[in-house]
Amino acid sequence: MTKDELLEVIEAVLEKAEVPDVVAALTESRDAAVRFGQNRITQNMDTFERKLRITLGDGSRKTVYSTHRIDVDAVPDILEKAMDMLKTASPDPEYMPPVPAGQIYPVVDAWDSRTADADPSERIEAAARAIGTAKKNGMEAAGLVGVSYENTAIGTSTGNLAYHRSTDAYMRLTLDRGKPSSFRDLSAEAWDDLPVDSAIREVAAEVEADENQKELEPGEYRLIFEPEAAGNLLPFIAWSMNARPADEGLTIFSGRQGEMVTGGNFTMTSEVNGVLKGTPFNSEGLASGDALWIDKGRLVNQPCTRYWAQKTGREPLFIPGTLAIEGDSGSVEDLVSSTPGRALLFRRFWYIRFVDQKELSLTGMTRDGVFLVEDGKIIHPVKDFRWNWKPLDLFSRIEKLGAPQRKGQISVPPMVIGPTAL
Amino acid sequence: MMIDEMRDQAERIAGQLRDRGVDYGDARVESTDLESLTYRKQRLAESDFQASLGVGVRVLVNGCWGFASCSGFDSDLVEKTVDRAVLVARAGAGVMEGSVKLSDEAPAIGHYDGPCVRNPFEIPRSEKLDLLARAADIMHASPLINMSWSNLRFERKRRAFGSTEGTLVSSDLVFSMPTIMAYAVHNDDMQNRGFQEGARIAGWEWIEQADMIFWAEKCREEAIMKVKAPEGPSGVMDLVLDGTHLSLTMHESVGHPTESDRVLGWEASMAGRTFLNIDDQEKLKYGSEIVNFIADNTIPYGVASWGWDDDGVPGQKWYTIKDGIFQQFGSARETALLVNRKHSTGCCRAMNFASFPINRQPNFYLEPGKEPITPDDLISDVNKGIYIEGRGSFSIDQRRVNFQFGGDMFWEIKNGKKVQPLKKVIYRSKTRDFWGSCDGIADERSFKTMGLLTCGKGEPMQSARMTHGASTSRFRNIEVGGGAE
Numbered sequence: 037m038t039k040d041e042l043l044e045v046i047e048a049v050l051e052k053a054e055v056p057d058v059v060a061a062l063t064e065s066r067d068a069a070v071r072f073g074q075n076r077i078t079q080n081m082d083t084f085e086r087k088l089r090i091t092l093g094d095g096s097r098k099t100v101y102s103t104h105r106i107d108v109d110a111v112p113d114i115l116e117k118a119m120d121m122l123k124t125a126s127p128d129p130e131y132m133p134p135v136p137a138g139q140i141y142p143v144v145d146a147w148d149s150r151t152a153d154a155d156p157s158e159r160i161e162a163a164a165r166a167i168g169t170a171k172k173n174g175m176e177a178a179g180l181v182g183v184s185y186e187n188t189a190i191g192t193s194t195g196n197l198a199y200h201r202s203t204d205a206y207m208r209l210t211l212d213r214g215k216p217s218s219f220r221d222l223s224a225e226a227w228d229d230l231p232v233d234s235a236i237r238e239v240a241a242e243v244e245a246d247e248n249q250k251e252l253e254p255g256e257y258r259l260i261f262e263p264e265a266a267g268n269l270l271p272f273i274a275w276s277m278n279a280r281p282a283d284e285g286l287t288i289f290s291g292r293q294g295e296m297v298t299g300g301n302f303t304m305t306s307e308v309n310g311v312l313k314g315t316p317f318n319s320e321g322l323a324s325g326d327a328l329w330i331d332k333g334r335l336v337n338q339p340c341t342r343y344w345a346q347k348t349g350r351e352p353l354f355i356p357g358t359l360a361i362e363g364d365s366g367s368v369e370d371l372v373s374s375t376p377g378r379a380l381l382f383r384r385f386w387y388i389r390f391v392d393q394k395e396l397s398l399t400g401m402t403r404d405g406v407f408l409v410e411d412g413k414i415i416h417p418v419k420d421f422r423w424n425w426k427p428l429d430l431f432s433r434i435e436k437l438g439a440p441q442r443k444g445q446i447s448v449p450p451m452v453i454g455p456t457a458l
Numbered sequence: 459m460m461i462d463e464m465r466d467q468a469e470r471i472a473g474q475l476r477d478r479g480v481d482y483g484d485a486r487v488e489s490t491d492l493e494s495l496t497y498r499k500q501r502l503a504e505s506d507f508q509a510s511l512g513v514g515v516r517v518l519v520n521g522c523w524g525f526a527s528c529s530g531f532d533s534d535l536v537e538k539t540v541d542r543a544v545l546v547a548r549a550g551a552g553v554m555e556g557s558v559k560l561s562d563e564a565p566a567i568g569h570y571d572g573p574c575v576r577n578p579f580e581i582p583r584s585e586k587l588d589l590l591a592r593a594a595d596i597m598h599a600s601p602l603i604n605m606s607w608s609n610l611r612f613e614r615k616r617r618a619f620g621s622t623e624g625t626l627v628s629s630d631l632v633f634s635m636p637t638i639m640a641y642a643v644h645n646d647d648m649q650n651r652g653f654q655e656g657a658r659i660a661g662w663e664w665i666e667q668a669d670m671i672f673w674a675e676k677c678r679e680e681a682i683m684k685v686k687a688p689e690g691p692s693g694v695m696d697l698v699l700d701g702t703h704l705s706l707t708m709h710e711s712v713g714h715p716t717e718s719d720r721v722l723g724w725e726a727s728m729a730g731r732t733f734l735n736i737d738d739q740e741k742l743k744y745g746s747e748i749v750n751f752i753a754d755n756t757i758p759y760g761v762a763s764w765g766w767d768d769d770g771v772p773g774q775k776w777y778t779i780k781d782g783i784f785q786q787f788g789s790a791r792e793t794a795l796l797v798n799r800k801h802s803t804g805c806c807r808a809m810n811f812a813s814f815p816i817n818r819q820p821n822f823y824l825e826p827g828k829e830p831i832t833p834d835d836l837i838s839d840v841n842k843g844i845y846i847e848g849r850g851s852f853s854i855d856q857r858r859v860n861f862q863f864g865g866d867m868f869w870e871i872k873n874g875k876k877v878q879p880l881k882k883v884i885y886r887s888k889t890r891d892f893w894g895s896c897d898g899i900a901d902e903r904s905f906k907t908m909g910l911l912t913c914g915k916g917e918p919m920q921s922a923r924m925t926h927g928a929s930t931s932r933f934r935n936i937e938v939g940g941g942a943e
Contacts, residue, residue: 070550071814071917073724076557077522079814080550082542085512085529102508104529117507124583126502126591156549164553178726180917208917210727219727284604285643386730387853391864392882394648399862399884401855422853422860422886 037064037086037106039199042189048111049090050191055122057093057133058193059321062086062106068156069182070163075170077163081182082156089319092118093133097125130343137195139323146202146313148226152185154205159183162207162232169236170211175243179209183227192321200316205230206444210404211239215249216417218242219384219404221264223444225313242383246405249417252458258379259430259453260409262368263441265382267448269398269427270359272388273304276396277329279340279350288396288428289335296333298431303362304330306355311440312447314356324356333432363440363449371438371450372409379409379452380418391424399424423458430456459489459511459531461569461616465628467513467531468620474540475517476622480547482518482560484621486768487531488811493579496609497590500598512811515540519547521556527812560791561802563771565624570765572631573758574661578612581662586610589670596674597640602682604648605641608674610634610665611657617764625770633657633761633923634664635911638673642681649685649881651677651866654702654848657909657923658759680867683879690868690883692939696843697885698836698932701906703865705926706849708824709910711889712744712751713926715858716778717805718787718797719817729915730856733889734784736797742784745893750825751779753788755804760821760925761909762807768815771804778822782894790817809920816916823907823927827899833930836898843871844883844938849908851884862886885938898932905929 042062049060064086071079086106092099092115101118162181170177187201205227210219220235276282282289289297306327308314316324322342329337337353345352366374372381383405391397399422406418433454440449459467464487475483489511496504512529513536524547528539550556578586590608597606611634618628635657641650653673658664699707715732719725734742755762755773766772769791777785787797790806808815837845848866855861868880887895907927914921 067918068546069918073719073726074722077550077554078719078724079525079816080523080546081525081527081814082546083525083527083812084535084539084542085527085812087529097505099505099507102506102510104509104511106530117509121505121507121583124587125505126587128503129501130503156546157553160550160553167554176723176726178723178728180727208727212726217726281605285646286605286641286648290646386856389851389853391851391862391884399851399853401853401860403856420855420860422855422862424862 039189042187043197043199045088045106045108045111046189046191046197048108049115050193052111053092053115054119055092055094056193057095059091059134061089061188061190061319063186063188065184065186067182067184068154068159069180070159071180072163072167073178075167075176080160088114090114090118092122093131094122096127096131097122098128098131099125132342134192134194135196135320135322139196139321141198141316141323142308142325144200144309144313144316146225148203151183151203151205151225151227154183154227158227165233166209166236169240173240175211175213175240177209177211179207181207190317190321196321198317198321202313207232207235209235209239211243213243216243216246217404218246221443223442242405246417249419252418252421254458256455256457258375258377259456260371260375260379260381261451261453262383263443263448263450264384266451267443267446268385268388270361270446270448272390272396272398273427274355274359277338279338279348280344282338283348286394288394289338292335293338295335297335298330298333298428299434300333301434301437302330302333302431305360306358307360308356311442312358312360312445314358318354322352322354324354327353358445360447361440361449364437366438368438368450371436371452372414373412375409375412375452377411381407381409381414395426396428397424397426461618461628461630464489464616464618465626468618469626471513471515471536471540472620472622478544480517480519480544480622482622484516484619484770486514486811487618488512488615490613490615490810491579493612494609495586495590496607497594499606500594502587510810513539514808514811515543516814517543517547518558519544520551521558522547522550522554523558524550525814558792559795561794561800563791563802566627566766566770566772568627570629572629572659572763574632576662578632578634578662579614593638593670593674596671597678600678600682602642602644602685603640603678604643607637607639608670609637619766619768619770621770627766627770629765631659631764632661634660634662635909636665636668636670638670638677640677640681642685644685647685649681651681651684652848653677654866655906655908657761657911659761659763660759684867684881687879687881690844690880690939694935695938696840696932696934697936698833698840698843698845698871698930700847700930701904701928702848702908703846704824704928704931705908706852707863708751708926708928709819710852710854711858711861711892712778713819713822715889716787717817717819718789718793721787722793722796725915728917733857733859738784739786740783743782744779744784744890745782746896747782748827748899749779749782749893749896750777751822752825753778753803753820753822755820757821757925761911761923762821762925767804767806768808769802769806771802771806774804776803788817788820793817807922809922813920816920818915818922819913819924821925824899824931826902826905826929829901831898831900833900833904836900836930836932837871837876838874840871840932841873844880845869845871845876846883859888861889883938885936887936892933892936895934895936896931897934900929900931902929
């Protein structure tokens with residue numbers, strides 16, 4: 037559907053709804069991808085979806101109705117069903133009307149037409165090249181490569197109307213030869229910006245370097261996180277930061293706003309239209325903006341719903357789909373070569389889960405490459421092992437940061453963490 | 459759209475695929491209604507309804523898959539979807555030699571209605587909200603309960619499957635799931651306790667049987683008990699684990715390792731591989747001799763009992779592990795031949811019409827002991843140990859060997875008796891060591907199940923559903939404690 041066609045459905049919902057408070061969002065999305073494993077293509081997909089989400093409120097009750105039936109003619113019937121839901125809802129003591137008029141939505145340039153219209157052969161050939169490299173080197177290739185787009189129109193009964201579209205090109209690649217393995221997660225708005233061939237070459241070389249893994253010897257090590265590894269820990273901090281659960285004593289950030297929560301060289305932000313492309317609005321139609329969450333170790337802002345913001349005198353804030361950690365300069369190799377003494381280099385982590393939410397303590401496994409480093413040189417690969425860490429403690433002991441890299445919707449530098457007992 | 463119309467649609471698309479000359483093709487036509495009512499503390503926080511419908515088309519051309527989907531049933535859009543499925547399959551065949559071969563399965567014709575005595579969509583919403591409100595009030599009767607969730611989720615999934623081989627099957631399934639969770643805050647700590655048995659293919663009768671009012675009170679009291687309890691000890695000791703706890707342990711350490719696509723390396727980039735080899739079937743010692751795991755996609759209430767899977771293969775029952783020996787992988791038509799089996803076990807399922815079906819876990823359970831043994835009998839033979847109910851923290855490596863689990867409620871066992879509640883207990887083991895240490899399984903009187911709706915696997919990520927169960931069981935000499943310091 038064109039932008040005008042999407043907006044036409046939204047305007048029809050807003051016009052025909054018989055309640056004062058309405059938010060309607062219509063999203064059209066397409067995801068076309070090739071999945072491969074065991075050096076063969078296992079899935080080859082092209083999926084298409086349109087979804088309409090309507091929030092109705094009568095001043096004291098609200099309900100949300102979603103449907104795949106999308107056309108102007110269906111709107112009265114859809115609204116009737118949504119109204120049935122609304123009539124039977126309970127009054128909500130935390131009821132909030134739609135966001136006020138005059139929302140100023142940031143312009144986010146995240147669209148590449150060639151990516152949106154990509155021919156299937158390009159992604160199939162990318163998978164075939166990864167498979168070919170794997171076969172040539174006695175390895176197996178697995179992963180996913182594809183393109184997607186999303187067009188969303190949103191409107192509120194308070195007079196806001198907005199439209200946003202974005203494309204995404206991505207490749208997640210694992211090469212392995214038994215236990216030696218490596219991994220890369222690539223993403224960009226445009227297919228042409230995806231460094232597919234260099235990534236395939238690098239990952240194959242990293243598998244070679246992962247041969248002859250040895251057991252980890254207990255002791256004290258500096259920890260060197262590649263961007264992927266550091267990025268794996270960040271969502272758990274983000275999930276724990278919300279203002280209301282913190283105020284209710286449920287998370288480690290209870291009563292901590294304004295306090296140091298990490299070391300002074302850790303700064304976490306969100307950006308809407310920088311290197312990372314966020315969303316210009318949330319599901320309520322609230323305009324997004326850049327945000328500073330942790331400033332040089334100090335918790336300065338927390339995501340906060342409109343209701344809780346009103347109750348506690350804060351500004352409503354939400355994470356607009358991106359997280360960025362400030363870095364310095366230098367590559368992973370630079371960090372490795374400048375790290376004194378004994379250290380471990382980690383490529384990524386796997387199956388991270390909370391052990392205790394209130395403490396923000398986590399457990400997880402290493403995956404796809406751990407290396408012993410001594411006086412700036414990689415000595416040998418290490419077998420995967422389980423860890424139990426508190427990320428705020430780790431990020432309080434950062435000794436050095438490298439240049440940030442994009443990992444999906446996260447921008448994160450490699451980093452060296454001070455001596456840690458393992 | 460009614461189920462007969464959906465069957466007609468699936469059959470029509472299968473005909474269109476035959477006309478296009480594909481080697482194999484199938485169509486899934488689905489319509490799902492989902493109602494979700496959520497109380498956060500003592501207020502209705504969410505009142506949501508989703509009406510989801512669409513078509514997924516899968517084809518084989520020269521051994522290469524093509525899949526396309528669209529939301530809605532618009533005939534023009536569906537026809538374009540058929541064309542796109544064929545287009546991507548042909549594009550694949552143009553680049554790489556295809557290798558997909560499907561096991562021979564007899565074409566099926568039929569319809570399956572899951573058990574549902576009282577249709578939850580016909581229960582007045584006021585009755586549902588009243589139940590949630592009462593549960594919330596009970597949980598918040600103590601000021602130590604700072605937060606609670608209670609949710610009722612009902613889903614009616616109607617699906618029709620038609621293939622170019624002549625299979626035409628359909629099912630009409632109602633899933634019902636109650637959720638209760640109480641959070642106690644005390645002395646700068648927070649602990650929670652929840653209802654753990656999850657979803658069933660059933661109607662409102664499952665909500666009544668689950669008894670949210672009883673659980674609201676139990677969760678309140680045990681969350682408070684837990685937040686005031688001492689932290690668990692560290693060391694090597696015995697564990698007595700109830701069925702709702704073991705349901706997750708077995709899901710991670712038995713269910714995933716025995717999926718055929720993992721042994722083939724198809725999940726190597728995401729969910730991971732398995733420590734098992736294809737040749738381990740009917741040979742490898744997986745657990746002690748009393749350990750028997752039965753996979754069963756015919757259990758009426760089991761959330762993986764769909765009549766037929768998304769290959770059109772009927773639900774089946776088999777031993778995954780018998781007398782401690784690994785028997786066979788769960789499989790799809792495509793993977794069965796590759797793991798040296800002639801036929802699929804019917805474990806091919808997609809999250810919805812928009813997802814490519816992949817190999818998923820079946821319902822499966824630890825067979826109860828045949829001797830009359832109670833949980834107290836198992837505890838009476840433990841000098842130092844911990845009794846654990848429900849699931850908590852969980853993590854396992856990608857080959858499904860090295861795991862760490864928490865739980866939802868913990869009791870210290872001393873000299874054969876439960877002596878006090880504990881909190882912050884975690885244990886670690888390796889899959890075969892753990893199941894090899896099982897020396898006692900209670901009889902069916904303590905059998906409990908957990909219906910899981912959110913098993914994540916695949917890329918793009920798909921969530922799948924399956925039911926697990928066990929009677930309370932005992933495990934010797936397990937490493938406990940020692941989490942993040």
